[in-house]
Amino acid sequence: MITMTSYTVELVKDPFGILQGQRYEFMIDIEVPDDDELYSENGLYVRAIYNVGEMKSGLMKYELYEKTTQQYLDFDLEDDEVAAIEAFCKEHLQDAEDN
Template sequence: MNITQFTVSELKDPTGILTGNRYEFHLFLEFDEEDELLEEDAAGIRTIYVVDGEEDKITGTYFFKKGTEQALDFELEDEEIQEVLAFCRENAEKVEETTNNQ
């Protein structure tokens, strides 16, 4: 899996019920020619990254279709989940640094 670009936005909980910080990531991917997702016109992965104290996780992860962002019925493999988690961890910290410096 090759992440070619991404967007990230911090999600705010207007109720104050949820703890921690949440970020929505759109990861745009480059697929191998033999990959079934390329045939499905997939663009990438959408996920929510949650940081609560010392713990972090990704939730609500799904592949989406180019142009429509329609969810595709494919799941990430365990290795891909770890790769997405590491990517989100690294890039959410950059968003937090930018927010804290303003």
């Protein structure tokens, strides 16, 4: 299971009004156990896009990256890990409003 250690969040601006709802970009530093296939000595972070709409809100997409190299990692998280990321984003939306 992943552990979220720190994060940043910001509202993604859409000056042309193309996107419906509001989208937030999260950069979430994560730790994984040494024996996990995702483990990297360089550290990991998740880039997550969370959408808040009139009818539906939720995680739109996520991507995994190595911290020091900024290299994209083509791995999928387990369903419970994706649910944890989504819940984390939902819980911390107001932090983007405070900035």
